[in-house]
Amino acid sequence: MLAARDLSTAYGGLIALTQATIEVERGEIVCVAGANGAGKSTLLKTIAGMERPCSGVVEFLGERIDGLAPHLVTKRGIAYVPENRRLFSRLSVDDNLRLGSYLFRGRSDRDAPREMAIRLFPRLGERLLQRAETLSGGEQQMLAISRALMTRPKLLMLDEPSQGIMPKLVDEIFDAVSEIRASGTTVLIVEQRLTECLEIADRAYVLQTGRVVMSGTAAEIRDNAGVRKAYLGL
Amino acid sequence: MTAQAVAQSLVSGLLMGLIYALVAAGLALVFGLMNVVNFAHGEFLMTAMYAAFGLFVAVSLDPLLAAPFVAAAMFIFGSVVYLGVVRFAMSASANAGMVQIFATFGLGVVMRGLAQLLFTPNYRSIPHSWLGGRTMQIAGVYLPAPQLAGACVSLATFGALWLIINRTDFGRALEATREDSGAVALVGIDRKRIFALGWGLGAALVGLAGAVLAIFFYIYPDVGASFSLIAYVTVALGGFGSVFGAFAAGILVGLVEAGSALVLPASLKYVGVYALYLLVVLVRPRGLFGSL
Ligand SMILES: Nc1ncnc2c1ncn2[C@@H]1O[C@H](COP(=O)(O)OP(=O)(O)OP(=O)(O)O)[C@@H](O)[C@H]1O
Numbered sequence: 001m002l003a004a005r006d007l008s009t010a011y012g013g014l015i016a017l018t019q020a021t022i023e024v025e026r027g028e029i030v031c032v033a034g035a036n037g038a039g040k041s042t043l044l045k046t047i048a049g050m051e052r053p054c055s056g057v058v059e060f061l062g063e064r065i066d067g068l069a070p071h072l073v074t075k076r077g078i079a080y081v082p083e084n085r086r087l088f089s090r091l092s093v094d095d096n097l098r099l100g101s102y103l104f105r106g107r108s109d110r111d112a113p114r115e116m117a118i119r120l121f122p123r124l125g126e127r128l129l130q131r132a133e134t135l136s137g138g139e140q141q142m143l144a145i146s147r148a149l150m151t152r153p154k155l156l157m158l159d160e161p162s163q164g165i166m167p168k169l170v171d172e173i174f175d176a177v178s179e180i181r182a183s184g185t186t187v188l189i190v191e192q193r194l195t196e197c198l199e200i201a202d203r204a205y206v207l208q209t210g211r212v213v214m215s216g217t218a219a220e221i222r223d224n225a226g227v228r229k230a231y232l233g234l
Numbered sequence: 235m236t237a238q239a240v241a242q243s244l245v246s247g248l249l250m251g252l253i254y255a256l257v258a259a260g261l262a263l264v265f266g267l268m269n270v271v272n273f274a275h276g277e278f279l280m281t282a283m284y285a286a287f288g289l290f291v292a293v294s295l296d297p298l299l300a301a302p303f304v305a306a307a308m309f310i311f312g313s314v315v316y317l318g319v320v321r322f323a324m325s326a327s328a329n330a331g332m333v334q335i336f337a338t339f340g341l342g343v344v345m346r347g348l349a350q351l352l353f354t355p356n357y358r359s360i361p362h363s364w365l366g367g368r369t370m371q372i373a374g375v376y377l378p379a380p381q382l383a384g385a386c387v388s389l390a391t392f393g394a395l396w397l398i399i400n401r402t403d404f405g406r407a408l409e410a411t412r413e414d415s416g417a418v419a420l421v422g423i424d425r426k427r428i429f430a431l432g433w434g435l436g437a438a439l440v441g442l443a444g445a446v447l448a449i450f451f452y453i454y455p456d457v458g459a460s461f462s463l464i465a466y467v468t469v470a471l472g473g474f475g476s477v478f479g480a481f482a483a484g485i486l487v488g489l490v491e492a493g494s495a496l497v498l499p500a501s502l503k504y505v506g507v508y509a510l511y512l513l514v515v516l517v518r519p520r521g522l523f524g525s526l
């Protein structure tokens with residue numbers, strides 16, 4: 001469904017991603033792991049059109065999407081939840097959700113993902129009129145994921161959804177990611193909490209200083225001695 | 235000073251204040267949306283006044299009826315200014331802030347020059363309209379009909395704006411773009427489209443103000459200058475970029491102006507307004523209703 005080939009991205013002159021190649025098949029949960037500064041966020045930003053690659057190709061559903069403006073990438077069916085979430089913090093939870101379905105006019109296109117989001121995260125349903133900035137960190141993450149779901153994506157990209165969130169909510173969020181996949185949305189997820197992430201992922205890639213240094217099924221990555229040492233603290 | 239005179243000046247100040255608020259609304263909207271001050275705002279107003287004048291001369295359309303047409307034409311004009319000038323100024327590779335200032339300031343100079351060339355510097359006025367020259371009198375207080383109509387148009391417009399901003403998808407997109415224009419792409423919104431529509435809406439608002447002012451104000455190439463100065467003060471007072479802050483600030487400016495006229499010689503009638511402005515800048519720089 002998604003293929004990034006030999007993707008390189010630089011900030012000014014500094015290269016953050018070097019010839020990275022990853023693929024995501026329809027219906028998968030694919031995890032991207034790596035230390036701080038490895039280039040994980042850069043990879044997602046590049047796919048989302050927020051950064052331009054200096055070389056390489058991104059294909060989605062058989063069409064090239066590299067070089068497209070970010071709103072057009074969203075229109076093609078890729079929803080991206082960035083690291084810092086970028087909620088509209090002065091607007092209400094409800095307004096954030098409604099903005100998610102900006103592209104749709106029909107009732108069913110608007111109601112179905114909304115019902116799903118509120119089923120996945122009932123605490124959002126209880127806080128619809130609250131300003132987004134008054135939500136807890138975990139609730140903000142839930143809202144960011146929900147807003148992304150409102151765009152009815154074929155592929156959902158999550159950048160460290162567990163960051164700065166208490167453990168109980170992290171479980172809730174990972175459970176929701178599993179359910180989102182079960183409902184037919186493919187997921188590409190960047191995570192530092194590798195143990196939890198590998199539990200729900202099918203496959204994983206490991207990035208190091210901008211390069212893909214390892215890839216395999218979730219079990220292979222989990223059992224790899226190097227990964228266990230470097231990322232799982234085992 | 236009689237109670238009568240005070241009541242009269244309160245009422246006149248309120249009416250004029252509502253019109254000032256309408257003049258300033260578009261300026262506040264665009265500034266809030268994208269942090270760009272339109273230094274051609276006064277010339278936008280001037281253009282709208284000439285448009286109302288032109289419609290009167292050409293097809294004897296009363297300026298009140300012409301208002302929606304002027305607003306529609308100004309909507310297109312505002313969008314075109316964004317797409318043709320501001321968009322490029324914003325993407326300047328260095329000193330984008332300065333480039334924007336010069337781009338809109340330069341546009342204003344060009345528009346004034348064109349108006350002098352096409353319409354001559356002569357003062358024009360619309361000699362007879364439904365409301366021109368009429369007044370009502372309630373309990374001894376005179377209500378000039380054009381100002382009253384302008385105040386009503388202003389109230390209705392701010393009401394409509396409130397509905398647009400709070401109840402429509404476009405309004406939500408405006409608010410979202412205003413908060414984080416880089417993030418709206420995450421929900422599939424093209425921010426440049428919102429910017430263009432925002433410029434259109436801002437220009438349409440000043441278009442309504444221009445059509446109303448054309449009923450009772452002289453029309454000449456420099457007419458925008460005094461109004462735009464008041465509009466900048468209003469926007470700063472209201473809290474930069476807050477449309478409804480501009481509404482309250484406009485009324486306040488009108489009242490203070492009328493109040494100063496009561497106690498000061500007519501030639502000093504703006505002294506009170508600028509004193510208020512300086513006070514707010516010193517005491518509360520983000521403006522009365524600004525959130526920062
Ligand atoms: N906007 C930017 N401007 C300049 N350099 C950047 C920018 N964003 C990231 N970088 C650099 O690019 C490299 C990769 O950053 P990136 O954010 O992709 O890493 P990451 O794997 O997501 O790290 P983390 O786990 O800390 O989120 C880092 O060296 C970082 O300093």
Ligand SMILES: [Mg+2]
Nearest residue numbers: 040041042083
């Ligand atoms: Mg990151």
